[in-house]
Amino acid sequence: MLPFTLRAAQYPADAQAIAEVKNAADPSWPTTAEMLRHSYESRSPAHAYADVVAERDGRVVGVGSLGPDTFAHEDWRYWGGLLVHPEAQRAGVGSAIYEKLLRWAKARGARELRTMLSDLPHDAAGVEFLKKRGFEAKWERYESSLHTRNADLHAFDDLLARVAAGGIRLVPLSELGGPQHQHWLYELDWLLFQDVPLGLTLTRRPLEEWVKDELDDPTLRPQLSFVALDPTQNDPLTGPYIGYSTIGWNPAGEYAYIGMTGVRREYRGWGIAKALKVAAMRALAAAGGGEIKTFNDPPNQAMLTMNEALGFGRVATRTRYELTLEEHA
The missing domain is CATH 3.40.630.30 (Gcn5-related N-acetyltransferase (GNAT))
Structure with missing residues (x-):
């Protein structure tokens, strides 16, 4: 038994908890529950999305999502992200969420996944995580x-x-x-x-x-x-x-x-x-x-x-x- 459970995220109920995880894991681009709700409610019903949270002792400690790359949409391409609260990292949370999202994407015939991370210190572990799973750096954007x-x-x-x-x-x-x-x-x-x-x-x-x-x-x-x-x-x-x-x-x-x-x-x-x-x-x-x-x-x-x-x-x-x-x- 893993010391956490995975389930589908629920909006708007989980918005505040998801925002707290995102803010703790990525302080360079913080968010609010309102911003997350708007993003969720703006989604096109024509596209499929997967939203997963990891819970430990009743608390959300990890979040992950996949959806269409709306700027460069192809049915076989998905854009996503994965964040784990610093207090729950190195415990398999990220790997479990990733595998669940990967299975979802493959079941839909996905041929390409995209995400974006920075060269700031808090993203170093995430970059290592991606490289171990075969992701390659393809494009840079300067902030x-x-x-x-x-x-x-x-x-x-x-x-x-x-x-x-x-x-x-x-x-x-x-x-x-x-x-x-x-x-x-x-x-x-x-x-x-x-x-x-x-x-x-x-x-x-x-x-x-x-x-x-x-x-x-x-x-x-x-x-x-x-x-x-x-x-x-x-x-x-x-x-x-x-x-x-x-x-x-x-x-x-x-x-x-x-x-x-x-x-x-x-x-x-x-x-x-x-x-x-x-x-x-x-x-x-x-x-x-x-x-x-x-x-x-x-x-x-x-x-x-x-x-x-x-x-x-x-x-x-x-x-x-x-x-x-x-x-x-």
Whole structure:
């Protein structure tokens, strides 16, 4: 008999217990029960998910999940994660959860599993765990950070003035609406993501699913997120929207993070993307300030250079690990 039991996770009942395990095991990206509930409730009923918890003495000590890779969906590819409370590590909890998830994936015909871990100390054991099971490092993502108290936001006054002189308006997401708003932003988001070097073949989510994931996300801060508008444009898909940058706020870690930042190709080179980020940083500073995290892939040199110019400094590298199940049947 193992000193713990495995069972299917139950939402919303287990949300708080799962959040506590995640926060203890991964302090770099803490979460809340509300964030977990939203993620669960936003899932598409068209896809299959597996959620497992390990209990010891009536307490949740480990969590694991598998589901579709929503950014690069294929029926045979799954994305997941596995975390064990530090007090329960090295006791077989992680191995038991992994084997249960692996059996579930194989039963569904999965041929590839993906996950992501950082090079921070708390993830060292997890990286070792993956490598022992045949996972290989396939893609890196750089995490950078900046606190508004260390940013010279007035250094970009001329940039904002030039963008405004070019007729471009930077409007908070909270001030935009109307029947076409969601559609324009949805189309713009998809257009911009085509040029982001993610190392993935992207798949598009339906509008309703995208709205739940992005605009209805409880961590999104519309008053800190900005859309760039060209009033002279009336594109059939994106209307006057030519770029945008979103800011989320992680209440568990009390820091902001940049979601998507991008500008349509024909408007690049004008400084609009940088201006969007500066507007967001100024809005955050005016709201009390705080740390901002951003994540970029090595091939995206333009964005990395821009972030350095804004004052962001590298704090971690997050690596995507992949396992080809056909070779590990």
